[in-house]
Amino acid sequence: MWLTALLILGVNLVYAERHSLQYFYTGSTGMADFPQFVALGMVDGKQIDYYDSVIGKNVLKQAWMEGTRDENSITDIRRGYQASFSNNVQILMERFNQTLGIHSFQLMYGCELDTDGTTRGYYQYGYDGEDFLSLDKSSLTWTAANPQAVITKVKWDSTRAKANQNKGYLENICIEWLQKYVGYGKDTLERKVSPQVSLLQKDPSSPVSCHATGFYPSEVKISWMKNGQDHDEDVDLGELIINEDGTFQRASTLNVKPEEWKKNKFSCEVEHKSKTIREILTEDKIKTNYAPFPIGIIIGVAVAVLLLIVIGVVGYKVYQKKKGFKPVNGKFFFISVS
Template sequence: MIQCVVVVFTLFCPVAFPVKHSLIFSLTASSGVRDIPEFLGSVLVDEVQAGYCDSNIKTAEPKVDWMRKFMKENPQQLEWYVNKCIESQHFFRATIDSLVKRLNQTTGAHILQRMSGCEWDDETGEIRGYIQYGYDGEDFIALDLQTLTWIASKPEAFITKLRWDADQAELDDYKYYYVHLYPDWLKKYVQYANSSLQRTDLPSVSLLQKTPSSPVTCHATGFYPDRADLFWRKDGEELHEDVDKGEILPNHDGTFQMSVDLNISLIAPEDWKKYDCVFQMSGVKDDIITKLDKSVIRTNWVPPSVFPAGAVIGVVVGLLLLLLCITGLFMWRKKTNGFRAANTSDSADRHSDPN
């Protein structure tokens, strides 16, 4: 998904794996939002980020190996993405400024986002293109590629609809890009990405717990792709109560991780054997099942009443040796002519900071 800490709106694009493929262009511009670039863009192929650009780096970058290979062999397309990134920044900036003035929004942060792209069913050959804009967290305007007319999602977008409907040359370009050109690109991307998109990595699954009274976390990491599920069950039935399920998150190596917590406070020890954690992945026949077993739970917790005996002995011996040294130094200075007795405050200062 787009690399942005602000999520404005989500356009759900139906994807039936593996026969339906998708190419998504996700563009976001902001005004008055700190700590993120004013413009962000991502290209996703089958929901995997393949390229990225923003107003800070001022260029387009492939994000996966197969796309780097494709761009190396097709440098004119990389140049197209770089130019498109720069053009889109100016267009989005001008559009936000226009909307802010028209809607009399003198203060605050504002977000403009466009989700567009195409889907291709490699079994039926069906192609569907789409373009949709959102503004400040709400749907704003969308293009009907069948009638080549814009549909205003709210009254404030009607003026924009009238202006954009009048630009017939732009509408014809949209139809060419989203019905013909982009689907052709998608087919080529799928060919290059075929081995990567069909790769399957199974995760390592662990049970984690902070303290004996804390929930038990079932954590799966290192899996690919992200079409997976992780859940707790009892006696073979999936649990929906006393569980807290996390989102699927990316790892730095391109794989994914997720976790789900189980509240064990009301589970009797003799009933633990009834529970297990299940990891499922689309296209993989066998599930990974991890039994709720105290012996396999990993934790860093140490009972507060337990303190290592070796550490106690070491501290006591160290203090005794330090005391003997200070006492010996005091006596030696007192017996030696020309030397004054050791100042206890000096000794204290020298040993007050062990570092």
């Protein structure tokens, strides 16, 4: 979800700062109780705004975004994409010989900026949770993921107008606005909050999890050691989850029997930009699940599931590979795949 490169030198964690601006658009059909079009933007993994076809206007999600741009213009742009996406869903249903069911057309695009000045950008389209088209900036062409996408690829490649416009946007306007947003939200986006680390176990015979929560930014490394040596076997790293307050949580589970960790010295190390925390695994330090499960985990999972529903609608697999962006200012193409 996921945006800082980690370089490990000895036992120290070195962070290469990276900022990102991402946008997700989803047009869908066949779901009566869900908006036919949803759009949202994110800066450094934090949602900054939201639009859907039911509310009909763009809504800011961060106080530091107030007054930074013309929200009426953003609403107009997203209404344009709403109409475009609705049309494209119908076109692709015909192209895939579909008449009924739940279907979706997705777009994600965005840019990233490292502190050393390195930039990246991407445009990717998906249909029904699968890759459809992606931009190759180096050749100014589009890569078709299936035969049905070739029709659109040929159309877009014929003039390269869309590829040129998208590349220029990603390399210039997107980076400019990313820098502005990071400046506006600096106190929030660049803050450092240390993780709270706990050793959790459902019952005496269950695996032990090293759970880190409440940390910001999201980059964290959780590792296990056995008798002073790195221990990578029988370890499962959980997904990164966002908490209700915007901080993050993650867990790493040690899948060894209690008799093994009781007769050896196991420890969990959590490395974060703010600090490094090491917990030695002993029975007296374990929190069991006999009491209600920690409420932070429950809230975090609920928020994560809700975000995935909003972004993916029907399970957007493309989202797992990259993240995307929405345009601000400049000239826009309301796309048509026909």
